Amino acid sequence: MTSIPEERTYPPRPPAMVRPSRSLLWRWVVDLIPTLITPFIGIAAALGLVVLILEWQGADPRLAWQFLYDGTLATAAERADLMSYWMPLAITAFGLVLTYNAGLWNIGVEGQIIAGAIGATWAARLFAEGEGWRAQITPLGHGWVLLLCFVFAAGAGGLWALLVALLKTRGGVNEIFGGVALNFIIQTFNMYLVSNGGPWQPVGSRATETAAFPEVARLSSYGGFRHLSLTPIYITTAAFILLVLIMYVSRWGLQLRAMGKNLRSAFLLGVHTERNVLMAMMLCGMMAGLAGSFRVLGPYVTRAKLTANPSGGIGFLAILVVLLAAMSALLTPFVSFAFAMLSKGGQKIESGFQWSDPPINLDRSLVRVLQSGIVLMVVLAFGVRNRYFPPRSAQAAVDEDEEVART
Amino acid sequence: MTGLESTLSGIIRAAAPIVIAAQGELITERSGVINLSLDGTIMLSAMTAHAVTRITGSLTQGVLAAMAVGAGMAFIVVFSSIALRLNQVAVGFVLTILGADLAIFLGKPHFNQVGREIPHMPIPMLKDIPLLGPVLFNHNILIYLSLILVAAITFYIYRTRPGLTLRAIGEQPEAAFVRGTPVNVLRYAYTMIGGSLVGLAGATYSLSVKLGWREDLSGEGWIALAIVIFGLWIPARVALGAFFIVGLRSIAIDLQSSRVIDLPAQIVNMLPWFLMILTLMVATSGVLERVVRYTPARFQPAARRFLRAGPPAALGRPFEKH
Numbered sequence: 172m173t174s175i176p177e178e179r180t181y182p183p184r185p186p187a188m189v190r191p192s193r194s195l196l197w198r199w200v201v202d203l204i205p206t207l208i209t210p211f212i213g214i215a216a217a218l219g220l221v222v223l224i225l226e227w228q229g230a231d232p233r234l235a236w237q238f239l240y241d242g243t244l245a246t247a248a249e250r251a252d253l254m255s256y257w258m259p260l261a262i263t264a265f266g267l268v269l270t271y272n273a274g275l276w277n278i279g280v281e282g283q284i285i286a287g288a289i290g291a292t293w294a295a296r297l298f299a300e301g302e303g304w305r306a307q308i309t310p311l312g313h314g315w316v317l318l319l320c321f322v323f324a325a326g327a328g329g330l331w332a333l334l335v336a337l338l339k340t341r342g343g344v345n346e347i348f349g350g351v352a353l354n355f356i357i358q359t360f361n362m363y364l365v366s367n368g369g370p371w372q373p374v375g376s377r378a379t380e381t382a383a384f385p386e387v388a389r390l391s392s393y394g395g396f397r398h399l400s401l402t403p404i405y406i407t408t409a410a411f412i413l414l415v416l417i418m419y420v421s422r423w424g425l426q427l428r429a430m431g432k433n434l435r436s437a438f439l440l441g442v443h444t445e446r447n448v449l450m451a452m453m454l455c456g457m458m459a460g461l462a463g464s465f466r467v468l469g470p471y472v473t474r475a476k477l478t479a480n481p482s483g484g485i486g487f488l489a490i491l492v493v494l495l496a497a498m499s500a501l502l503t504p505f506v507s508f509a510f511a512m513l514s515k516g517g518q519k520i521e522s523g524f525q526w527s528d529p530p531i532n533l534d535r536s537l538v539r540v541l542q543s544g545i546v547l548m549v550v551l552a553f554g555v556r557n558r559y560f561p562p563r564s565a566q567a568a569v570d571e572d573e574e575v576a577r578t
Numbered sequence: 579m580t581g582l583e584s585t586l587s588g589i590i591r592a593a594a595p596i597v598i599a600a601q602g603e604l605i606t607e608r609s610g611v612i613n614l615s616l617d618g619t620i621m622l623s624a625m626t627a628h629a630v631t632r633i634t635g636s637l638t639q640g641v642l643a644a645m646a647v648g649a650g651m652a653f654i655v656v657f658s659s660i661a662l663r664l665n666q667v668a669v670g671f672v673l674t675i676l677g678a679d680l681a682i683f684l685g686k687p688h689f690n691q692v693g694r695e696i697p698h699m700p701i702p703m704l705k706d707i708p709l710l711g712p713v714l715f716n717h718n719i720l721i722y723l724s725l726i727l728v729a730a731i732t733f734y735i736y737r738t739r740p741g742l743t744l745r746a747i748g749e750q751p752e753a754a755f756v757r758g759t760p761v762n763v764l765r766y767a768y769t770m771i772g773g774s775l776v777g778l779a780g781a782t783y784s785l786s787v788k789l790g791w792r793e794d795l796s797g798e799g800w801i802a803l804a805i806v807i808f809g810l811w812i813p814a815r816v817a818l819g820a821f822f823i824v825g826l827r828s829i830a831i832d833l834q835s836s837r838v839i840d841l842p843a844q845i846v847n848m849l850p851w852f853l854m855i856l857t858l859m860v861a862t863s864g865v866l867e868r869v870v871r872y873t874p875a876r877f878q879p880a881a882r883r884f885l886r887a888g889p890p891a892a893l894g895r896p897f898e899k900h
Contacts, residue, residue, distance in 0.1 A: 276667060343862030344855055347614075347667070348807070351800045352851040363844035487675055494668060536683040543676035547654075550669060554662030 209556045210495075213549030220548075221541045230531050235520050242519025243512045251396035257511035258403040259284070259462035263489035264496075264507045265407075265414045266458030271498045272418065273451045274431035279335045279350025280459050281486030282357040283328040287460025288467045288481035289361060290327025292371070292381060294320040295388035295468070316388050317402070321464055328460020329453045331357065336452035340445045346452075354486075365477055379479040389469035397471040406465075410458055411504065418500045427451055459486065484539075488514065491546045497553075513538045585832065586713040593824035594717075594724035595620070595782040599802040600809070600816045601727050602775025606652070608735065608811060609768035610748040610892040613655045614670025616776055617799030618677020623647045623780030625685035628693045628791040637694060641720075641781045648777020649770040651677060656769040659896055660762050666894055678796060685791050696720055696786045720782045727775070728817040735813065744768060748890030751897040761897045776802075801850060808857045811889060819857070823850050 222232045243253050263280060270277040277283075299316045311319070331353060338349040364371040366379040373382040390400035418424040429437040430444055438444045463482065469475030492510050496502035517538030524531040599616060606613045613619075623644035631640030651673055658664040696718040704715040714725070735741040743764065746754040751761045779802070784791055801823060809816030830846040860866065873881045 276671070278671070338855065338859070342855075342859040344858045345807075348800070348804050348858060349855060352804075352855050355797055355851045356848045359844045359848045366844075491672065491675065494672065532686070534683055534686045536679055536686075539679040540676065540683050543672055543679050547669070547672045547676055550664060550672060551658060551662065554658055554664040558662050 205556060205560065209552050210549045213552035214545050216548040216552070217541060217544035220544055221537065224537065224540075225533075228531060228533055230524055230533055234523070234527065235533075238520045238523035239512070239516035241523070242516040248396060251394070251399035253511060253515050254404070255398040255400070255465075256515050257508055258407045259465040260485045260489055260492065260511050260514075261504055261507040262403075262407045262410050262458050262465075263462045263485060264492040264503045265410050265500070266455030267489055267493040268414060268496075268498055268500050268503055269417065269427065269451045270455045271493050272424075272431050273427040273447065274434060275336075275339075275448060275452060276347045277332070277335070277350060277452060277455055278347050278487075278490065279332065279353050280455065280489060281482055281484070282350065282354035283331045283456040283459035284463040284466070284482040284486050285354075285357045285361050286331035286456075287324035287328035287463025288477055289357070289364070289463075290460060291320040291324040291464035291467050292384075292477040293327075294323035295384045296371070296381075299385050299388035311387075313387050313391070317390065317468070320388060320468060321406070321461060324460040324464030325457040326460070328463060329457040332452045332456020332459070333449060335456075336449045340448055358480075361477070361481065362479060365479060371477065381477045383472045384469065384475040389472075389475045390465075392470035398474060400470045403465040406461060410461070411500075414500050423447070488542065491542055495546045495549055510542055513542055583709060583712045585828065587716060589821055589825045589828055590713060590725075591717060591721055592787060592828060593820045594721045595779040595787055596798060596802050596805065596820040596824060597724040597817050598720075598727060598782060599776045599779035599799065600805045600820055601724075601731050601813060602648075602772040602779065603803060603806045604772075604809070604811060604813060604816055605731065605744070605775070606769045606772030607806060607893055608744055608748045608890055609765050609772075610751060610890055610895065610897070611656055611659060611765055611769045612666045612670065612894045613652055613769060613773060613776075614667055614803070615651050615655060615673035615677060615799075616803050617796060618674035618681070619648050619651045619773065619776045620780040620783065620799045620802075621681040621793075621795050622651070622677040623777035624784035624795055625681040625688065625780075625791050626777075627781035628691075628784040629685065629688045631694050631785065632688055632691065635694075637696060637785065640694075640785060641778065644781035644784075645774040645777040648780065649774040652769045652773020652776070653766075655773075656766050660765060663896055674799070682793055685793070688791050690790065690792060693784065693790050695789055718786055720778070720786055723778075724782070728813050732813045745890075747897075748892055751892050751895075755897070765897070801854065804854045804858060807889075808854075808861050810861060823853060826850070826853060 225232045225235055241249070243249055263284060267277060267280060295316070298311055298319050335346050335349045335353055338344040339346045342349075362379070363369050365381055366372060371381045372379070376382075390402050393399050393401045417427075426437065426442045426447055429440070429442060430447060434444060462485065466481055466483065466485075467475070467477050488510055489507070492503060492507045495510075496506040517535035520538065521533055521535040524533045599620060603613060603616060626647045627640040627644035629640075630643040631637055634640070654673060655666060655670055658669045659666045699718050699722075701715040701722075705711040707715070733741075735744060743754065743759055746757075747759060747761045747764055755761050776799075780795075783795055783798070788795070802820075805819040805823065806816055808819040827846075827850050830849050834846050870878065870881050
């Protein structure tokens with residue numbers, strides 16, 4: 172056996188400095204700073220890209236910003252409109268926080284929103300409209316009809332989500348593919364209902380939509396604003412409180428997170444994984460269904476109907492929101508607000524530049540590019556940070572591992 | 579052309595982009611990477627092919643640009659997976675949405691505009707063979723390519739040494755690495771080759787199958803992704819799956835338009851998605867297992883090869899050197 176020669180240096184090294192150990196809280200704060208900065212780098216990158224596109228199209232980015240502000244926050248009416256757009260998006264994102272923390276890629280949420288819209292329309296036709304048999308036997312009051320609409324919407328959305336979940340747990344169909352397929356199926360079904368003499372299209376009408384619902388099946392408007400109603404705000408707030416309780420207080424939320432980290436370990440540790448998958452998906456579907464009902468129940472007559480595209484793409488938008496919020500329940504309201512602002516401001520940006528001098532054709536899909544661009548850039552920015560500038564606590568853990576491996 | 583011939587020839591034609599995209603995704607997944615961005619990539623590359631062809635007037639440049647777009651999208655997926663260790667599914671999904679949005683935004687000036695078409699190119703002698711001639715040899719070069727691709731990839735994966743390495747990095751990257759294979763370099767390469775094939779599929783849509791740019795391609799990429807699973811990662815089966823789905827779709831449309839069955843058009847549109855769910859359920863359930871068990875002993879090995887195969891063992895799992 173050869174003995175390892177001792178390391179000799181001259182002059183001899185001073186003994187290793189023992190750094191005074193700072194409190195855990197301080198280290199946590201220091202770690203937090205880059206975590207807070209990183210998303211802004213991503214957002215700046217995406218914004219830079221959009222500014223380049225704007226310059227290339229000959230549009231002034233400051234003007235675009237002005238239009239965005241005008242179209243969303245400038246007047247009370249715009250703010251009310253923004254609120255009515257934000258609520259369905261937010262409640263859908265709340266539902267998705269549950270499934271994403273459980274590691275479930277609920278892409279079918281778009282279809283669940285449409286299912287909810289169809290469910291709400293069905294209830295409205297059944298209980299409020301003249302030809303519905305229920306309405307003729309027992310005329311119901313406003314509150315009861317709305318309640319039934321919400322119950323039907325949540326039920327339809329929940330069942331549609333349950334179908335995806337059952338296909339996953341029992342049928343062996345990955346929830347991504349099951350969800351995509353069911354999205355297309357219900358979109359087509361919705362189209363069948365309202366187009367080309369479908370059962371819900373008014374006789375003689377050429378428009379692909381149902382007739383406007385009667386007053387009794389519409390949300391009541393608030394403060395004289397056409398599209399603003401308080402009921403969705405209450406329901407969404409309740410959903411948020413429920414979500415926070417589940418994620419941060421209940422044991423079930425912990426189980427969902429465990430499933431998201433490692434499904435098999437969670438199962439081996441006694442978590443009822445299949446039941447939880449079904450429940451999380453169903454809860455998410457119910458929230459998405461409610462979102463669908465918010466989008467078809469008015470309050471103003473032009474929006475109180477089932478159209479060819481009742482979700483308006485807010486399902487996929489909500490997925491982007493949850494990805495950007497890093498699945499955090501507390502960040503979701505803010506991120507969904509920002510995205511609602513962009514979506515709504517996009518229309519104003521398009522119309523604003525059309526009437527500017529000289530007119531510039533700038534399609535509103537630009538804001539959708541910005542939204543998905545931001546999510547991509549932020550995800551990549553976090554990737555770069557965790558890979559090349561790892562947080563200190565993670566670095567310490569790695570060092571410790573190496574220490575253990577060496578001895 | 580008889581009715582049967584035109585139907586079959588139409589299926590070959592309509593299935594070509596799905597075949598090409600699915601073969602591209604197959605190579606990608608065989609190397610152990612999932613590229614979920616197919617739907618967006620097909621839309622963006624279809625728009626690119628149409629736009630570049632309109633601007634430059636050159637079909638070749640249009641096709642090459644579409645392939646470059648596909649390779650670029652694939653690069654983002656593989657780079658974020660290997661270099662940044664991000665979730666492939668998350669990045670792929672965001673790219674799906676971003677690709678579709680970009681295609682719609684950048685494609686606005688070219689929306690519904692007349693574009694150029696890949697010239698029809700019947701193969702001289704072969705096109706006169708009864709039945710086979712009109713069905714297989716009376717198309718344009720991209721459609722032929724979709725068929726050649728299936729044979730070429732089958733040969734490459736199962737009969738050549740690099741093909742063996744490709745399978746190895748998807749099944750056992752550690753073992754391949756110990757044998758001296760640069761696993762991650764090859765994963766970059768195969769994912770980008772696969773991505774460029776997906777781009778080619780987009781070009782096939784806008785330059786031939788669904789001429790022009792009309793924003794109605796959403797869904798095709800998802801079908802291609804599902805067909806790779808349905809085909810159990812075997813090139814020939816993947817192609818058969820594409821013909822099967824597209825065939826049923828076109829037969830249903832034919833029946834409906836000829837009033838043999840009186841269904842609303844929407845029911846027909848739902849059909850491929852029902853089939854997709856059904857076939858995925860069958861492909862992952864024990865039914866195929868049972869079929870293999872009850873086949874006569876003589877055919878069992880062949881049946882097993884055709885019906886039973888799993889996903890590449892290291893699919894979606896990033897490889898790290900220790």
